[in-house]
Amino acid sequence: MPATTVVTTTPGGTGDDVALAFERFLQSFEIFKQENDDKIRAIQRTMSEDVVTTEKIDRINQALDEQKALVDRLTLKGARPRLSLSPHYTSGAFLQHKAAFDGYMRRGETAGLHTLEQKALSINSDPDGGYLVPPETEAAVLRGVKEISPIRAIAGNRTVSASVYKKPFSITGPATGWVAETATRPETNSPTLAELTFPTMEIYAMPSATQSLLDDSAVNIDEWLAEEIQIAFASQEGAAFVNGDGNNKPKGFLDYTKVANGSWAWDKIGYVATGTDGAFDASHPSDDLIDFIYTLKSDYRANANWVMNRATQATIRKFKDADGNYLWQPPERADLSPTLMNYPIAESEDMPDIASDSFSVAFGDFGRGYLVVDRAGIRVLRDPFSAKPYVLFYTTKRVGGGVQDFDAIKLLKFGTS
Template sequence: MHMTRTNDATPSLETKTASSGEVAGAFDEFIATFEAYKDSNDQRLAQIERRSAADVLTEEKAERINHALDAQQRRLDELTRRAARPPLAAGRTGEGISEHKDAFAAYIRRGEERNLRLCEEKAMTSASDPDGGYLVPDELDSEIGRRLADLSPMRAIATVRQVSGAVLKKPFALDGMAVGWVGETDARPQTATPQLAELQFPTMELYAMPAASASLLDDAALDVETWIASEVEAAFAEQEAIAFISGDGVNKPRGLTDYPSVADSAWSWGNLGHVATGSDGGFGLDPSDRLIELIYALKAGYRQNGRFLMNRSTQAQIRKFKDADGNYLWVPPAGIGQSASLMGFPISEAEAMPDIASSATAIAFGDFRRGYLVVDRTGVRVLRDPYSAKPYVLFYTTKRVGGGVQNFEAIKLLKFAIA
């Protein structure tokens, strides 16, 4: 159970934004640190070339700067998200929207249900249920979705579908679509009946339970919608980020690494193809060759929108590598809000991806927009509970989410194994 208690001294409703100067300063600092890292790593590699081992002090210095880069990257990502986040109140118009907002605020602050129930009845909302909670205003629902896209790496790069039912069913042809060429006036020959199968993406309940004191709710300065969004975003995003990578599909989405993988030469639908590094738990003698093999295991149609997915620890190791011409394989972001790149393709960080270890599939490469599907059932619910944790008021907040691979050709994995 996720529960955050908010006291009056440090209310978490405050929405902090980052100035453009602060973001620019953090970016310049990050680039300067990377230049220092390259100098230190070049010295380390030169020592290895001269005497087959680097000086201990040089190794430690390079590793310290590498860790500093990670910390600065985290800070830069957070500042960029805060600077780009729009105010929740922007664009709010219309009597119905204002009425729903006011009714929702009255429910959150004082537990008044009548006006909120009337609003949902007016909107013909079949999901209105005092026992299960009330739907948040549409704008707040959208804002939670935007914040999750900022914080949940897979959601940001995958296809996201909104559904009104509990399950999204997606048919596909086992042998591909039957196609052919004909002249303008030629008869169209009958094609063979395709063999169809079905992928199912059920939505599962994800919940958070923020808490507030009665005095905080009485505070007229409290922006109810912003408070709810800020309280649930981290809890939802953390659970989603894990489920989309390693979820087993039982009461949660099915994650990328939960699907079986086979050597790419033996690939078949329903499996993800992998390329082995040839070294158990390592990259082998030439990391750039392994990465090139991974990139070109993907068909050209997917490769043009390809990107890497890995955790921060794996990325830290890759920063050390150079190609045959002495150029670093990892390149820092070209500008604020952009991604670092590896061999010309952008990198997305997902901390739930496995670390490099024996037989681990620690790096994925693919067109994730076509390869992975996130399914959101419309509507976020909030149920007010002033009884279970007196003197605090709990807000049981739920949304329904599903996910899984929708195209097994569009994603390949790098497996740290001999074969």
Template sequence: MDETALAGFETKTVTPELRGLQDEMRRTFESFREANDTRLDELEKRMGGDVVTAEKVDRIAAALDAQNQRIERLALKEMRPALGQERAVRGEPASEHKSAFERYVRGGDEAPLRRFEAKAMSSLTGADGGFLVPDETETEIGRRLAAISPIRSIAAVRTVSTAVLKKPFAISGAESGWVSETADRDQTAAPQLAELTFPTMELYAMPAATAALLDDAAVDIDRWIGEEVEQAFAAQEGAAFVNGDGLTQPKGFMTYPKVDESAWTWGKVGTVASGEDGGFADGEAADALIELVYELKAGYRQNASFVMNRRSQAAVRKLKDNDGNYLWLPPASAGARATLMGFPLVEAEEMPDIATGNCAIAFGDFARFYLVVDRQGVRVLRDPYTAKPYVLFYTTKRVGGGIQDFDAAKLLDFSA
């Protein structure tokens, strides 16, 4: 979760608790550096590390991960809660759609929603039943997903009203050139265009509520539905945006063909070798990461991020450059990301572990590399019968995704 992901939220002033956690994480990192330096000294002097020191380094690294997760959870908690509550504070009446939807969720009264449908001259019910949620609720769900879904938080996101987004791209680009003011202009060749398609797939969650919760007027329905579906949607999205098959899920960027950067062509993702099977070559870890960074063109590099899972992050946390400086640094402020070589580091658990032949680290401008397509509308079907005395809310949204610019990111392949 970074500052750009939080940009859509208005956050409260940083609390003493959040500031204290940030300071604690910095102190923990100092302890980690001292312990890891001791481990490295032992390796140099004894040609073998002390087990106790290695275990201490691992314990502190685990503590760093735990503190970072606590900071992220607390930062999310500090976000302004829900649009519905903001309206109430300002004294604004709820929208007609929101009021009708709230009556449906709380008591199953469909009549106001159906009257709204007729008045708006729009179809709010699908063949599978259910109603579209109000804009306030859909916005609440979208904002929460942007904050906790790692790839969505850095990718480009586009909302469409159709089942498939078709995006043209130029294979060769239009021809151009320099001429003097009075010189003849030769006719330029037309650009060769192809088309990328991004179909949307159905994603669902089924939160349950008690009658007492629905009867409680103090419960904000927008916030409650957003909280209930955010983790389910984020987990499914996170897996699909990385490893999705493109058939029943969005196509993940790791499932596209990969090729060594020297043989890169459009339609494939370029890779850079780490220099050793299953890891970094001795003393050359920083060199491999630098090579990965500079295989990316300058126009992409300025907004680039590293993406890896927490086990890979634990490995790179121990790396130093030739001057003895650590490549990994903790977040500089609450809500910011840790950095690797000065670039933000995004933790995506679905990325593969460091192992022979695995492309465990990605680096690129994901806003230009990967496109997330949201079909407009989140649908809710109220089911008070299946799991009595609980009321189920079958919530669906349609999401697609895929690579839109194959030159905007590169992968580090852990092979010689």
């Protein structure tokens, strides 16, 4: 039936492809709402579920997820990195670096890059560790990773030159008060400061190319490299920002100590329980989400995002408010996120499925709550020997991450307490 038919043509990433896929996605959601409403009315009449209708809704729900995934893929294809030489990147030094890097990638010529990095007093310019990519290539990689990685897209971002970023943070804030114009100013208490440390860890990708591709002057090597490594970097980062243990990788927000929100304290992540083991409340599931939203302080809610995976969205998609309106709403455009109770959803497949005592939904201002730290510079080491006749490009960058404001992120626990 049309609602469960997923576009099967080869995606090309054109505007027409995106528009068609997005239109079918919206049509499927309308059919889903109609079928789910019919199911609810049937249950109210007979006090029992129709198995056929339930299976039908599940198929439509699955098709919605598949069609949204297709829309996402087409949108990303339409946003591939394009390296244009902006005025910032047209100086002699930048163009010289670009030309030298092209020679290194295509033919293995190192003299130009080695001389440039020695002039710039580059740290670790030893050729055994590779050479820095041109700045516009690095910028394209980071833009592409941000578009793909759901957590990086909503988190705070900082670029540093050192291997560790240290940030002082005020836990209590300075004492303040009202005073008359001519009255003596009493001494205020000092704020309580904590130092947060964000070490950067090395992440790598190793794309390969044939020598014929490298010899083809029509191929933009910078764009090729950016496309090849951004997906690999985004996948690894996305998993670490959610579940990373901080050992040679960033520390994910789910790896911190979690406490019931009523007992929240600095350096811990607060959570609210649904009261039902492994599920939402059976009779009023939307109440769990409403209560959950208001555990977050008002100054964080203005820029808050939901974080969950597609399976959790499929469950929530059936929920309505007291007026019969669906809480989950599709995006207004293909390049936007769906919303839940007017807050955008960041889809992260690294979030756990709903299960007993799982923390499957996060909500908060991740721009203030989670910090991604990039060390400036992406390095490439050309290896034409290990996998002949292919040329390998061992590409590394350093990235760290962790919670910087523990009050800005809350978790929903699918358990009784």
